[in-house]
Amino acid sequence: MDAGLKRELEEKVYAGERLTREDGIALYDSDDLTWLGRLAHHRRSELNGDRVMFNVNRHLNLTNVCSASCAYCSFQRKPGEKDAYTMRIDEAVRKAKEMEDEQLTELHIVNGLHPTLPWRYYPKVLRELKAALPKVNLKAFTATEVQWFEKISGLGADEILDELMDAGLESLTGGGAEIFDWEVRQHIVDHACHWEDWSRIHRLAHSKGMKTPSTMLYGHIEEPRHRVDHVLRLRELQDETGGFQVFIPLRYQHDFVDSADGKIRNRIQAQTTMASPAESLKTFAVSRLLFDNVPHVKCFWVMHGLSVAQLSLNFGVDDLDGSVVEYKITHDADSYGTPNTMHRDDLLHLIWDAGFRPVERNTRYEIVREYDAPTSLAERRSEPQQVWA
Numbered sequence: 001m002d003a004g005l006k007r008e009l010e011e012k013v014y015a016g017e018r019l020t021r022e023d024g025i026a027l028y029d030s031d032d033l034t035w036l037g038r039l040a041h042h043r044r045s046e047l048n049g050d051r052v053m054f055n056v057n058r059h060l061n062l063t064n065v066c067s068a069s070c071a072y073c074s075f076q077r078k079p080g081e082k083d084a085y086t087m088r089i090d091e092a093v094r095k096a097k098e099m100e101d102e103q104l105t106e107l108h109i110v111n112g113l114h115p116t117l118p119w120r121y122y123p124k125v126l127r128e129l130k131a132a133l134p135k136v137n138l139k140a141f142t143a144t145e146v147q148w149f150e151k152i153s154g155l156g157a158d159e160i161l162d163e164l165m166d167a168g169l170e171s172l173t174g175g176g177a178e179i180f181d182w183e184v185r186q187h188i189v190d191h192a193c194h195w196e197d198w199s200r201i202h203r204l205a206h207s208k209g210m211k212t213p214s215t216m217l218y219g220h221i222e223e224p225r226h227r228v229d230h231v232l233r234l235r236e237l238q239d240e241t242g243g244f245q246v247f248i249p250l251r252y253q254h255d256f257v258d259s260a261d262g263k264i265r266n267r268i269q270a271q272t273t274m275a276s277p278a279e280s281l282k283t284f285a286v287s288r289l290l291f292d293n294v295p296h297v298k299c300f301w302v303m304h305g306l307s308v309a310q311l312s313l314n315f316g317v318d319d320l321d322g323s324v325v326e327y328k329i330t331h332d333a334d335s336y337g338t339p340n341t342m343h344r345d346d347l348l349h350l351i352w353d354a355g356f357r358p359v360e361r362n363t364r365y366e367i368v369r370e371y372d373a374p375t376s377l378a379e380r381r382s383e384p385q386q387v388w389a
């Protein structure tokens with residue numbers, strides 16, 4: 001990058017000026033990863049100091065049966081496939097109760113668009129989960145699912161959200177966003193929920209006092225300009241509602257092995273590689289710099305591996321999700337050795353080891369517990385260290 005442009009961008013960031021679309025594209029063009037990290041870290045430190053938030057949560061997928069066939073998805077199954085499943089409500093409750101340990105604060109529930117399950121199933125399952133785990137926040141359903149509920153119930157999103165909130169819904173999830181730009185979206189997304197509906201449903205949720213996450217699936221067939229446009233749409237909506245708590249860049253993943261039937265469901269993997277660690281760090285940094293009105297940027301470590309997750313804390317990230325088990329949507333089989341489970345203590349050590357101060361949060365980003373600052377590196381070196389994958 002031209003030294004003059006570099007100086008200009010630095011001045012804008014240090015003056016707290018809003019970056020433009022052209023600025024975002026120029027940042028992605030830069031090969032100076034250290035410089036990008038320094039800028040993003042400045043912004044991240046202004047907003048969040050040396051804190052790294054995390055939560056203790058579990059993922060629950062009620063069904064993997066889906067009417068859509070999104071090109072990047074290795075989770076969906078069609079009715080009748082041998083590993084297709086749909087949980088009865090009592091099964092979902094039993095499974096959630098089995099996961100109730102370590103002072104769990106959140107259940108994260110995302111599902112396929114089941115062709116025949118009735119709408120009534122969804123509020124009922126929330127009510128019974130809430131009755132069984134009253135202290136646990138229910139973060140459930142993508143905007144895509146809410147739009148699906150409109151279709152199967154004949155109700156509008158307004159009534160649907162009211163009923164789900166009455167049943168215990170604390171927050172929607174951020175999924176279904178992928179890449180909003182139609183140039184890319186038409187090749188990867190097979191359901192009917194695009195920017196107009198995705199933004200309508202989150203706007204509505206925000207108007208009801210709900211805070212929601214926002215996401216972006218990157219590293220497939222999109223180009224950096226599509227990532228910039230995606231973030232700017234969200235930034236504009238955030239200017240309007242202020243309802244997004246966090247932005248989560250999600251790294252597209254190949255479908256490595258399907259142990260059940262040997263099928264590769266992910267149809268775009270022949271056309272693309274996955275984003276490299278450097279590309280991921282760049283995406284975190286540019287997102288932090290562009291999305292200036294969202295409080296937090298999260299690294300969902302399951303999709304990045306623990307090494308990138310630790311490094312991301314110096315590239316704009318201040319939030320790590322979470323003590324996950326059984327993440328299936330893009331993680332049916334990951335041959336990189338990324339663990340599928342991290343307990344609270346594992347996360348604490350991961351954060352301390354990177355030189356940050358852990359803060360446990362709940363779904364609303366309220367503080368559950370603050371932990372000590374990390375001990376100095378010299379002190380840590382005097383003891384055997386945990387080795388991360």
Ligand code: SF4
Pocket residue numbers: 066067068069070073074075076111112113144190191
């Ligand atoms: S991403 Fe969601 S909507 Fe698309 S095929 Fe997979 S489960 Fe279905």
